[in-house]
Amino acid sequence: MTKILVVEDNQKIHAHMTALLRDEGYDVHGVYSAEEARPHLLAGEPPRLVLLDIRLGGISGLDLIRDMGHTMPPTIVISGEATISEALEALRMGIHDFVEKPFSDERFLCSVRNCLEKIELQEKIRQLEANRSQSQSLLGESPSMRAVMHQIQKVAPTKGRVLITGESGTGKELVASTIHHLSQRRGKPFVKINCAAFPVHLIEDELFGHVKGAFTDARQNKKGLFEESHGGTLFLDEIGDMDYQLQARLLRVLEDGKVRRIGDTHEREVDVRVIAATNQDLRAMIDEQKFREDLYYRLASLPIEVPPLRSRKADIPLLVTYYVSHFCKEHQIRPKRMGDEAMEALQYYNWPGNIRELKNLCERLTIFGGDPIGTEDLPSHIFAEENKEASGLIRISEVKPMSLKAFKNQCEKEFLETMLIRTNWNYVKVAQHLEINRSYLHQKITSLGIQRKKGRS
Numbered sequence: 084m085t086k087i088l089v090v091e092d093n094q095k096i097h098a099h100m101t102a103l104l105r106d107e108g109y110d111v112h113g114v115y116s117a118e119e120a121r122p123h124l125l126a127g128e129p130p131r132l133v134l135l136d137i138r139l140g141g142i143s144g145l146d147l148i149r150d151m152g153h154t155m156p157p158t159i160v161i162s163g164e165a166t167i168s169e170a171l172e173a174l175r176m177g178i179h180d181f182v183e184k185p186f187s188d189e190r191f192l193c194s195v196r197n198c199l200e201k202i203e204l205q206e207k208i209r210q211l212e213a214n215r216s217q218s219q220s221l222l223g224e225s226p227s228m229r230a231v232m233h234q235i236q237k238v239a240p241t242k243g244r245v246l247i248t249g250e251s252g253t254g255k256e257l258v259a260s261t262i263h264h265l266s267q268r269r270g271k272p273f274v275k276i277n278c279a280a281f282p283v284h285l286i287e288d289e290l291f292g293h294v295k296g297a298f299t300d301a302r303q304n305k306k307g308l309f310e311e312s313h314g315g316t317l318f319l320d321e322i323g324d325m326d327y328q329l330q331a332r333l334l335r336v337l338e339d340g341k342v343r344r345i346g347d348t349h350e351r352e353v354d355v356r357v358i359a360a361t362n363q364d365l366r367a368m369i370d371e372q373k374f375r376e377d378l379y380y381r382l383a384s385l386p387i388e389v390p391p392l393r394s395r396k397a398d399i400p401l402l403v404t405y406y407v408s409h410f411c412k413e414h415q416i417r418p419k420r421m422g423d424e425a426m427e428a429l430q431y432y433n434w435p436g437n438i439r440e441l442k443n444l445c446e447r448l449t450i451f452g453g454d455p456i457g458t459e460d461l462p463s464h465i466f467a468e469e470n471k472e473a474s475g476l477i478r479i480s481e482v483k484p485m486s487l488k489a490f491k492n493q494c495e496k497e498f499l500e501t502m503l504i505r506t507n508w509n510y511v512k513v514a515q516h517l518e519i520n521r522s523y524l525h526q527k528i529t530s531l532g533i534q535r536k537k538g539r540s
């Protein structure tokens with residue numbers, strides 16, 4: 084249970100705040116002075132959030148924050164008599180929110196929930212950064228992204244070839260490198276080549292290498308990427324753009340496990356796991372005779388489809404929070420955050436450039452935007468009607484045959500899960516959005532078997 088400390092000397096307000104919070108299911112501890120608060124703050128397990136009055140009998144709330152310094156847990160100041168300079172000082176000392184007395188129950192609870200949500204997101208990001216064993220972790224908690232991660236975990240330890248499909252910028256390369264890092268090959272090279280980036284003779288030279296004298300510019304022997312990635316993984320990006328003749332050569336290597344450098348007479352054995360990716364429809368290309376069917380089946384033993392960001396909008400807050408914090412660090416900017424309204428606008432936008440677009444925008448907003456980053460900082464195309472789209476959940480065209488009841492349940496389950504993740508499991512908000520009462524929401528969650536993932540408070 085989330086532990087909250089209430090520090091308030093007014094008996095009536097104290098009792099009201101603690102009762103409200105207990106009703107919401109928090110583990111509430113109440114004290115009447117800063118002196119009494121101190122042992123709670125220094126305890127082995129300090130509160131996750133402190134609700135602090137400024138004017139207290141002895142030491143003031145502001146002095147308590149000052150004394151505790153960086154060990155002060157996240158705090159919301161609740162005050163009726165604070166002067167503007169006191170309020171500004173509290174904000175400068177990094178408090179999360181300032182609630183003026185008298186307050187409405189809704190304003191009070193909303194501030195508590197927002198603050199806890201932010202703490203949870205920040206912690207998750209710190210954890211992700213600490214656990215990072217590769218340059219970038221694959222983030223996402225939406226049902227479709229969890230399914231991709233599940234597939235990655237299944238295919239990583241195998242020797243199978245993987246074909247990753249998905250729109251540009253969805254994270255195909257990141258999926259490939261995650262598979263490599265989770266496989267037995269992780270200590271060995273992960274080599275990548277973009278098959279669309281060079282003319283065909285250069286790709287051939289890059290992949291297979293050459294021997295001295297094989298052509299005019301071949302002054303020395305050169306290893307190809309197959310040899311370079313021996314023992315590891317070779318990632319062939321944009322495989323749909325590979326030249327048709329070259330596809331035949333690639334197929335031979337996949338079949339025999341041997342490469343021959345350009346101009347060489349003998350073959351060398353290589354142990355390479357090939358992962359390919361494309362944003363094109365390879366089956367359609369097979370029909371148009373632009374892609375070899377035999378190569379397709381060699382490459383696509385284990386297909387993984389990475390969904391576009393517009394179909395997993397529940398992941399947007401996590402990605403945005405992560406990248407804003409990442410770029411603050413990278414550019415040595417004081418930590419800032421995305422404002423609530425701006426975050427909401429970003430969730431309505433349909434992200435044609437997927438996560439690459441989101442990442443680039445976060446970098447720009449981190450550098451140019453205010454703190455918090457507001458809607459006024461967002462580029463106008465984010466608000467254009469044609470760029471907005473409701474969260475695409477189930478894709479009807481891909482639904483397997485099932486009874487109408489099972490389909491309704493699946494829709495409801497995905498919808499509820501998405502709303503719960505998007506609001507950080509805030510039942511009050513979800514019930515409000517859905518215009519149902521909380522007990523009915525609880526009933527639905529139980530009957531549909533929706534469970535919060537472990538590892539979250």
Ligand SMILES: Nc1ncnc2c1ncn2[C@@H]1O[C@H](COP(=O)(O)OP(=O)(O)OP(=O)(O)O)[C@@H](O)[C@H]1O
Nearest residue numbers: 219220221222250251252253254255256257438439
């Ligand atoms: N799930 C994710 N979590 C965090 N960052 C991500 C995620 N997916 C992608 N990114 C980031 O978005 C950017 C684009 O990802 P990536 O290059 O893997 O996409 P892609 O599908 O391979 O693109 P293309 O088809 O254009 O080659 C990268 O900087 C990557 O680190």
